[in-house]
Amino acid sequence: MILYDAHHLPECYAVRLFAALVGAPLTLVPVDVYPGHEHRSDDFLARNPLGTLPVLVDGDTVWTDWQEMLAALALRHDAAWFPAHDPALIGWLGMARDLAASLGLARLIDTFGAPGDAAAARAHADVLLDEIERRRWFGERAGKVWVMPQAHPTIADVAVFVFIALCEDAGLSLRDRPALRRWIDRVRFAPGFIAMSGVFPPMANVTR
Known part of the structure; x- marks a missing residue:
């Protein structure tokens, strides 16, 4: 499978993380969104006319919705990760x-200069x-x-984790949210967990 990734x-992190958790190999193709705007290029729009990321390709099958990819x-x-x-x-x-529409948007505004009302997005988040x-x-x-009643994590945990774990980049804090902090630690200790910029692995997984 090929993942067009920012x-x-x-x-995008949700798809990379979940693939790692279930042991699914991915070939990553980086797409420069900021500042390159490669997602607006003719070549990329031919693959995904919506111009959104990520895009997952498996042979003739193309997925353009990240939750559908999970x-x-x-x-x-x-x-078992998908209790339909x-x-x-x-x-x-x-x-x-x-x-994504609140916390994620506030992060994009603050970090990458995306247009929008960061204060309103933060308030909703x-x-x-x-x-x-x-x-x-x-x-x-x-x-x-876990967030679902199952005794094991599901794609729901991954889907919300990738935003909440980055909340400080959006000017928000988990200091007074201890249950969320404990849940985040459980996700980070899941076998196969991978980090990204701003989301760190648990200390036990850090290679010295």
């Missing part, structure tokens, strides 16, 4: 898209983080260590 985008990789490599029978999965994937903290707090007390 290293700094959380959506589902496709799960179904191919380990379907549970309606809560749709809610969590929707939450991830809301995080703050509300979402409080709600996820509340769900995690009650979930832990019910013995649920």
Whole structure:
């Protein structure tokens, strides 16, 4: 599989991370979004007319939605990560898209000079983080260590993790959100976990 990838985008990181977690080999093709705008080139638009990243190619099959890529990789490599029978999965994937449109947007504005209202995006993201903290707090007390009821992580964990783990880049903090911090650590200790700029591996995984 070939992944057209921008290293700094959380959506791209989600696909790289999940592929690593399930042991799916990827060939990465870097796309210079900032400042190169290669995603607007004729060559790239011929592959994905929407001009969005990531893009995953497997033979004649092309995926242009990052959550669809997570589902496709799960179904191919380990379907336990994709509990399609549970309606809560749709809610969590929707939450991830809301995080992309708020926390993710604030990060792009602050870090890469993207257009938009960073303060409004941050305010929306703050509300979402409080709600996820509340769900995690009650979930832990019910013995649920992942965002879904399953006893193992799912693509929902990956989908929201890639934004929340980068919240400081958006001017937000997890200092008063201990349940989220504990959940983030659990994801980081998952076998196969890989880091990106701004998201660090657990100390036990650091090569000295």
